[in-house]
């Protein structure tokens with residue numbers, strides 16, 4: 001796909017195409033994205049829309065955005081030159097915002113998770129197909145150096161057949177005290193859909209994106225919905241509206257026999273936060289953090305630590321990937337279809353928790 005034919009250089013000089021992007025939502029992650037986009041050559045942040053004037057003011061002051069809107073639909077109808085839109089609103093708005101931007105003829109980067117559930121996600125994937133535009137999901141951990149390294153080892157057959165993957169996205173006490181992360185009706189769930197999704201996606205990428213068949217899981221709420229005086233990283237969350245889980249555990253069975261477990265929490269009685277993925281195969285295995293590979297060599301078990309892990313800023317890699325995909329320079333490695341598969345696993349874990357049984361993933 002090509003970017004809009006707008007130019008930044010004088011007629012006599014080399015012609016450079018500007019890549020123009022607008023934002024729906026100008027909150028925390030949106031401003032993080034803006035910071036990275038400012039580092040990418042020939043990208044212009046043209047406009048932003050948010051219902052909060054405070055958020056827009058911060059974005060204008062920090063990133064000098066020429067035009068801002070209280071209504072994202074007005075932005076889409078007036079900013080006809082935009083090549084792409086980044087959707088950075090709460091999960092419950094991802095589907096509506098993304099479909100509207102695709103129907104306005106824009107490529108879309110939507111922050112993770114794809115949506116509140118797979119039904120909404122399917123609408124977004126269908127809209128991208130109809131529009132012939134790119135839909136990229138804002139997953140960054142697949143671009144991290146350990147994920148790339150372990151993925152390559154697995155694809156090269158270094159670990160043999162993979163049997164089991166253990167994912168952990170565990171905070172001891174980390175309920176966000178901003179945004180609407182505690183409200184199921186606006187987010188779809190708690191730590192499983194908010195942070196577990198990152199770990200699940202990165203693991204799924206590392207093992208070659210197999211097809212999920214079934215899910216089983218459980219969720220528990222025991223602290224976030226009460227007033228707490230315990231000192232924590234982000235005190236003062238809105239416990240009165242908190243109706244998501246504090247902790248969730250899920251297990252996914254894939255069509256190639258791999259089993260994956262995912263543990264995610266905003267609250268867990270553990271020593272300290274854990275962000276990790278362990279992979280176990282017949283001939284070898286790996287640990288994401290710290291990055292180590294495990295193999296047998298001769299008559300010995302070996303622990304291998306890479307001599308050098310490239311210092312990839314995976315968030316920057318995610319933003320560059322998006323721009324280059326829209327410019328037709330590389331394939332979409334974080335597509336709507338990929339996001340939808342992840343969403344179906346999340347749905348499965350939540351549905352299993354409600355029904356108390358293993359559920360099929362269609």
Ligand SMILES: NC(=O)c1ccc[n+]([C@@H]2O[C@H](COP(=O)([O-])OP(=O)(O)OC[C@H]3O[C@@H](n4cnc5c(N)ncnc54)[C@H](O)[C@@H]3O)[C@@H](O)[C@H]2O)c1
Nearest residue numbers: 025026027028029050051052055088089090091111112179
């Ligand atoms: N990739 C990551 O590591 C990462 C990190 C944090 C958040 N996120 C994702 O980004 C999204 C936003 O999270 P956040 O932390 O930036 O939250 P936030 O609350 O800081 O920002 C959300 C913004 O959306 C705005 N908004 C709400 N309704 C709107 C509407 N109808 N039209 C326009 N704007 C509207 C809010 O006013 C707010 O400014 C979530 O989906 C979250 O999962 C991703």
